[in-house]
Amino acid sequence: MISVRIQEGDFDPGAELARLEGLGGGALASFIGLVRSDGGLIDMELEHYPGMTLKAVEAIVAEAVHRWPLLGVGVIHRHGRLKVGxxxxxxxxTSPRRAAALEACAFLxxxxxxxxxxxxxERFADGRARWVEACASDDAAVARWVEA
Amino acid sequence: MPLELLYFAWVREAIGKGGESVLCPDGIDTVDSLIGWLAQRGGGYAEAFADRARLRAAVDQAFVPLDASIVGAREVALFPPVTGG
Known part of the structure; x- marks a missing residue:
């Protein structure tokens, strides 16, 4: 049971967890990313590539399903204007095994x-705005999943 | 055949639009050569494409390296490294 959604609106984490709980696995791992209040940040605009985003995320999910024994996957990624918090x-x-659930969640x-x-x-209280730069630590985080 | 170009993030802002349709001259057959050809237009294009190390691309909605072919492509997107999650 795979569900991938790219949406502007908020989502209900409880409802997502309940759906995954209902799939019968013994292990459920989840992650929620929130807008941090770094250095006077007010809000951020998340731009995306509408024609490509869904299939790019579905391809990542397919790779996770290939690597780990998963009973269900849920991914929701928002776009548009998002405030701190x-x-x-x-x-x-969700998976029969906790290691698989935790690893697949981190991979995703x-x-x-x-x-x-x-x-x-990002937009800041003092009027500054800047595009977030990709950071080397993100590439390093992904590199650990590259199979030799 | 016209090629649909899409620009995102600060590439879009520098150029001043989210995309356009172009007819590539002969010899423009890779993402790299396309970037060089667009940069020659000057202004926001020159600014957006000044530093190749800061650019990434997708051909027909799949990520590719900048030396990838665009022969037969319908859509090429040019953008900075992604920052989702």
Missing amino acids: DRIVFVGV IDWLKTGAPFWKR
């Missing part, structure tokens, strides 16, 4: 940062 992304996976969020066409533009 708003939810940006949800990843939830690492790949969402580097393998899906989203760009963040």
Whole structure:
């Protein structure tokens, strides 16, 4: 049971977890990414590539399903204007085994940062705005999942 | 055949539009050569495409390296490294 959604509106993490719980696995791991209040940040605009985003995320999910024995995967990634504290992304996976659930969840969020066409533009209280730069630590996080 | 170009994030802002349709001259057959050809237009194009190390691309909605072919492509997107998640 795979569910991938790219949407502007918020989501209900409880409802997503309940759906995954109902799939009968013994292990459910989840991650929620929120807008941080760094350095006077007010909000951010998340731009994406509408024609490509869904299939890029579905390809990442397909790779996770290939690598781990998963009973269900839920990914929701928001776009548009998001304020400090708003939810940006949800990843939830369920599996018969806890290691698989935890690893697949980490794999998915690492790949969402580097393998899906989203760009963040931050706005600050003092009027500054800037596009977030990709960071080397994100590439390093993904590199650990590359199979030798 | 016209090629649909899409620009995202600060590439879009520098050029001043989200995309356009172009007819590539002969010899423009890779993402790299396309970027060079567009940069020659000057202004926002030159600014957006000044530093190749900061650019990424997708051909027909799949990520590719900048030396990838665009022969037969319908859509090419040019953008900075992604920052989702």
